[in-house]
Amino acid sequence: MNRLARLMGSLRGFTVPAMVSLAVIASASQWSTVSAADESKQPAKDVPAANPAPDRVVLRSGKIVDGLILEETDTQITMTVVMSGISAKATFPKSDILEIKRGNNAKPAGEVVASKSVEVKPVKKKGDKKGDEKKADESSVDEDDPTLTRLYVVTLKGRFGFDIAKTTLVNVFEEADKELGDAVEGSGIMEGKTVIDPAKRDRNIIVLKLETGSDGRADVFLAEDLVPVVKEQIVDRGRRVIFWIDRATGSAAVFPFVSPDIYFTPEGRLGGIADLDEFDVGDHLVNEKQISLRIGHAEGFLIKGGYGDHIPALRAMLRKQEWLFVRFEGGKPIYLNREPEEKDGPDWTMLSDDGDGDNKDEAVLIGNDMFLLEPDWAEKLGISDGTAETIDDLAFRLGVQRNYKAMEKNKAQKAADAWKTGIDEAIKNVNPRETEERRLGKLWREFNEVPAGSDFEERKKGRGRKTTLLRQIRAIVTKYAEVFDANGGWRSELDVSLSRLAQEAEADARENRSQNNNRR
Amino acid sequence: MKRPLSMFGSVAASLVLTLACVAPSFALDRITLKSGKVVEGEITKEGDGFVFVDVMIGKMRRAEIITTDQVTKIERDVDAKADPAGTTVATTATPIKPVGKEPTKPAEATPADPASPEASTEDGATRVCFISLEEMVGTHLNADALKHSVELIEDQKPEIIVLVINSGGGALAEVEPLSDYIHEEMKKHYRVVGWIQSAISAASMTVFNCEEIYMMKEGNVGGTVAFQSGGGGGAKALEGGELEVVLKAGEMLSKRGKRNPLIMRAMQVFGELSADIDENGIVTWHAGTDGEFLVNPDDRILTLNSNDAKKFGVSLGTADTKDELLRLMGVKEWKEVCPEADEYQHEFRENVTKFEALANKLMSEFDLARSAAGQGGGDEKLRLMYLGRAEKKLKELQSAVRNAPSFEKYSQFNKEWFEEQFDQLRKAKKPQG
Numbered sequence: 001m002n003r004l005a006r007l008m009g010s011l012r013g014f015t016v017p018a019m020v021s022l023a024v025i026a027s028a029s030q031w032s033t034v035s036a037a038d039e040s041k042q043p044a045k046d047v048p049a050a051n052p053a054p055d056r057v058v059l060r061s062g063k064i065v066d067g068l069i070l071e072e073t074d075t076q077i078t079m080t081v082v083m084s085g086i087s088a089k090a091t092f093p094k095s096d097i098l099e100i101k102r103g104n105n106a107k108p109a110g111e112v113v114a115s116k117s118v119e120v121k122p123v124k125k126k127g128d129k130k131g132d133e134k135k136a137d138e139s140s141v142d143e144d145d146p147t148l149t150r151l152y153v154v155t156l157k158g159r160f161g162f163d164i165a166k167t168t169l170v171n172v173f174e175e176a177d178k179e180l181g182d183a184v185e186g187s188g189i190m191e192g193k194t195v196i197d198p199a200k201r202d203r204n205i206i207v208l209k210l211e212t213g214s215d216g217r218a219d220v221f222l223a224e225d226l227v228p229v230v231k232e233q234i235v236d237r238g239r240r241v242i243f244w245i246d247r248a249t250g251s252a253a254v255f256p257f258v259s260p261d262i263y264f265t266p267e268g269r270l271g272g273i274a275d276l277d278e279f280d281v282g283d284h285l286v287n288e289k290q291i292s293l294r295i296g297h298a299e300g301f302l303i304k305g306g307y308g309d310h311i312p313a314l315r316a317m318l319r320k321q322e323w324l325f326v327r328f329e330g331g332k333p334i335y336l337n338r339e340p341e342e343k344d345g346p347d348w349t350m351l352s353d354d355g356d357g358d359n360k361d362e363a364v365l366i367g368n369d370m371f372l373l374e375p376d377w378a379e380k381l382g383i384s385d386g387t388a389e390t391i392d393d394l395a396f397r398l399g400v401q402r403n404y405k406a407m408e409k410n411k412a413q414k415a416a417d418a419w420k421t422g423i424d425e426a427i428k429n430v431n432p433r434e435t436e437e438r439r440l441g442k443l444w445r446e447f448n449e450v451p452a453g454s455d456f457e458e459r460k461k462g463r464g465r466k467t468t469l470l471r472q473i474r475a476i477v478t479k480y481a482e483v484f485d486a487n488g489g490w491r492s493e494l495d496v497s498l499s500r501l502a503q504e505a506e507a508d509a510r511e512n513r514s515q516n517n518n519r520r
Numbered sequence: 521m522k523r524p525l526s527m528f529g530s531v532a533a534s535l536v537l538t539l540a541c542v543a544p545s546f547a548l549d550r551i552t553l554k555s556g557k558v559v560e561g562e563i564t565k566e567g568d569g570f571v572f573v574d575v576m577i578g579k580m581r582r583a584e585i586i587t588t589d590q591v592t593k594i595e596r597d598v599d600a601k602a603d604p605a606g607t608t609v610a611t612t613a614t615p616i617k618p619v620g621k622e623p624t625k626p627a628e629a630t631p632a633d634p635a636s637p638e639a640s641t642e643d644g645a646t647r648v649c650f651i652s653l654e655e656m657v658g659t660h661l662n663a664d665a666l667k668h669s670v671e672l673i674e675d676q677k678p679e680i681i682v683l684v685i686n687s688g689g690g691a692l693a694e695v696e697p698l699s700d701y702i703h704e705e706m707k708k709h710y711r712v713v714g715w716i717q718s719a720i721s722a723a724s725m726t727v728f729n730c731e732e733i734y735m736m737k738e739g740n741v742g743g744t745v746a747f748q749s750g751g752g753g754g755a756k757a758l759e760g761g762e763l764e765v766v767l768k769a770g771e772m773l774s775k776r777g778k779r780n781p782l783i784m785r786a787m788q789v790f791g792e793l794s795a796d797i798d799e800n801g802i803v804t805w806h807a808g809t810d811g812e813f814l815v816n817p818d819d820r821i822l823t824l825n826s827n828d829a830k831k832f833g834v835s836l837g838t839a840d841t842k843d844e845l846l847r848l849m850g851v852k853e854w855k856e857v858c859p860e861a862d863e864y865q866h867e868f869r870e871n872v873t874k875f876e877a878l879a880n881k882l883m884s885e886f887d888l889a890r891s892a893a894g895q896g897g898g899d900e901k902l903r904l905m906y907l908g909r910a911e912k913k914l915k916e917l918q919s920a921v922r923n924a925p926s927f928e929k930y931s932q933f934n935k936e937w938f939e940e941q942f943d944q945l946r947k948a949k950k951p952q953g
Binding site for chain 1: 741827
């Protein structure tokens with residue numbers, strides 16, 4: 001093998017070609033051969049607003065399943081849950097179960113409401129929005145009420161990986177900690193750090209509303225820096241973090257899977273991660289290597305978040321050539337990434353085709369060549385816990401509508417907005433290349449306009465101005481290095497330019513002294 | 521086209537359980553292993569080279585497989601050891617050692633036998649050392665650095681070394697020394713376990729050395745296509761003789777880790793791969809589509825996620841925390857020891873990263889001074905001044921390289937390069953014209 005000493009085996013640093021945004025891909029479900037759209041809208045009319053305490057199973061994945069335990073053996077538990085309005089049996093191996101909490105639920109199967117095998121949800125009736133909620137008017141809220149739930153909403157808007165970066169999230173959670181005042185000292189492996197007061201974990205909920213896509217940088221690696229920040233909050237600190245998806249496209253599509261709680265807006269879209277088929281950094285084999293490892297990383301995000309069963313759906317989001325068929329068994333989605341055969345049985349619904357031959361859609365942006373998850377299917381598949389148009393709706397879905405406070409104008413939102421504004425300003429100042437979409441940065445334009453100078457003093461002044469501008473640019477790049485210059489290459493180039501200016505100054509000064517000496 | 525079961529050895533036979541007590545309804549057979557361990561349970565099936573035994577974990581009955589090369593004695597229908605309290609006792613699970621890796625003197629405690637009381641700490645806990653191997657194979661992750669880590673802790677006699685892998689690959693040339701060191705040196709003295717966060721390309725080949733692989737939930741392993749960068753058309757996968765060498769290497773490393781070489785091959789080149797899984801969890805691999813599960817279509821390169829790695833027996837389980845990992849490994853009580861081994865790896869990687877930045881800076885300054893010397897405008901003093909500055913920067917660069925020796929091996933900054941640069945400077949210093 002040593003004869004291969006020159007061969008390198010990694011392309012992680014390669015730039016992924018820009019992808020076409022898939023934000024407006026038409027509904028995948030419109031292509032379904034079987035419509036189940038109405039099923040998700042079915043209200044469970046017989047469920048009272050105040051449910052009896054259900055049996056609760058806490059899974060090792062972090063998910064909470066509420067329902068009615070029907071049968072328990074040494075190895076598994078079978079319970080009735082309601083998913084998308086449909087009562088279904090679900091069986092959980094005890095090896096996957098962390099804790100079983102018995103409720104006072106003596107109701108027969110089908111009357112316990114849960115969703116996605118996860119949460120007890122109140123059923124919202126038409127015209128019920130403002131019913132007996134105790135929300136909204138923050139001044140009327142009794143902050144000391146131990147039953148009060150705070151929904152701390154932060155809208156993350158803009159380009160994933162730029163406007164929403166690791167620092168954005170770190171700032172958001174720091175501000176939330178301060179404002180909610182629920183962080184306490186940790187113990188054990190969290191000794192020396194803070195965790196969320198266990199008594200307040202169910203009452204202080206951070207809602208991250210996503211309106212983001214990755215703007216031509218559709219590489220799953222973009223999510224790698226951000227996912228751990230949220231994971232730490234949920235897993236290590238016990239912070240309840242909910243994703244509320246209006247748009248999570250490109251690399252942002254894998255981001256919400258870090259949380260067991262995902263909700264959609266009625267217009268919500270998740271997917272369009274990247275058309276990996278367009279990946280081109282070398283020959284076919286090398287491209288497939290790069291695609292394969294990226295899919296492996298993306299799948300890891302889902303498994304980590306407890307969505308491992310939905311990997312076939314992810315694959316159909318990632319590659320045009322992947323089919324996606326689904327049918328339900330015992331309320332659980334069963335997927336195929338190929339066309340069903342006779343042996344697979346009936347009742348398959350196509351969610352996306354292979355985009356090949358007759359299946360190829362005329363326009364990239366319209367069709368079902370790639371799978372884009374919309375609210376109805378997100379809920380049916382058990383990925384979404386429900387659809388909510390407003391925070392009131394979300395409160396209903398969360399079962400906290402009776403006594404909650406929506407905190408939208410919060411410091412975390414300000415911090416997130418400040419980062420985005422800072423990035424926008426930074427780009428205006430330091431963008432190094434003029435494009436159709438974006439002007440050359442203001443500081444670079446000034447740099448280019450500095451006169452060369454006809455004598456030593458003018459040249460010296462010009463170099464001084466250029467040096468100042470380069471330093472300003474470097475300071476901005478440094479401030480936002482995580483998105484502009486993660487590997488330090490840009491700053492190295494700036495340093496070289498600064499050194500060159502210093503060297504020019506040195507040579508010019510020497511030349512000037514020499515000329516002055518000659519004149520004397 | 522089933523493969524003989526015995527060929528699966530330790531890969532399929534993930535765990536051997538020792539029971540302190542079993543449920544009374546259980547027919548009790550007792551299997552004594554060469555290591556001295558005793559497994560008690562109900563033998564349900566025996567074949568050429570294996571024994572299936574149902575054991576109780578708490579109230580759960582679980583089928584396990586033991587390869588007969590591990591076994592010294594089988595006793596049938598013996599009495600269960602009664603637990604005074606009448607309750608079941610938690611079991612201790614210990615992975616079967618690879619064939620041929622049994623201690624030559626089974627009765628004697630060896631550091632590699634964590635179940636041996638003599639090998640554990642005074643408080644009975646198994647001594648476990650975690651060493652993180654991250655970033656680029658070659659520069660940041662290499663045999664020399666790993667060897668240094670292990671040498672630091674030899675006196676402390678850890679029983680298990682867990683290599684925590686998070687690497688997107690790197691220099692193929694480093695795979696051989698790294699793998700050889702793990703296989704020929706580390707495995708002799710320690711139970712070596714690969715715990716994968718990400719093991720892509722050269723890192724996947726390296727970790728395939730380990731008989732015991734576990735993955736984190738987010739883990740991935742594969743994408744092992746070897747290629748050459750640069751030139752027109754971007755990166756190009758190896759072909760011909762070079763490819764054959766790499767495929768052979770993959771095969772050899774798979775065999776070291778007791779894995780079917782077809783798996784690694786599907787990570788390296790195009791080719792269909794399928795598998796059957798029988799009722800006992802035994803995986804049979806097929807080059808082609810004969811198996812029930814299509815693991816890799818013919819136009820794809822295989823990267824396994826943690827679920828599939830476990831399903832198809834490439835990993836023995838999935839764990840996100842050290843506790844979970846050790847539980848899966850069957851180590852009931854353990855103690856983390858020898859932090860200096862991992863500290864060295866961190867320090868080593870930080871040095872390499874610092875060096876990268878420093879090398880870029882010094883190289884730029886060297887280039888600047890050299891080009892300024894070339895533009896001296898006839899001023900000999902100025903030219904010599906810049907050449908002197910270039911020489912100074914080159915010396916600083918050379919000195920920096922000494923602190924990051926992996927760069928000498930895997931970058932342009934090798935001995936020959938420095939000699940050439942100094943030689944050019946010497947020539948340039950001679951009077952012009």
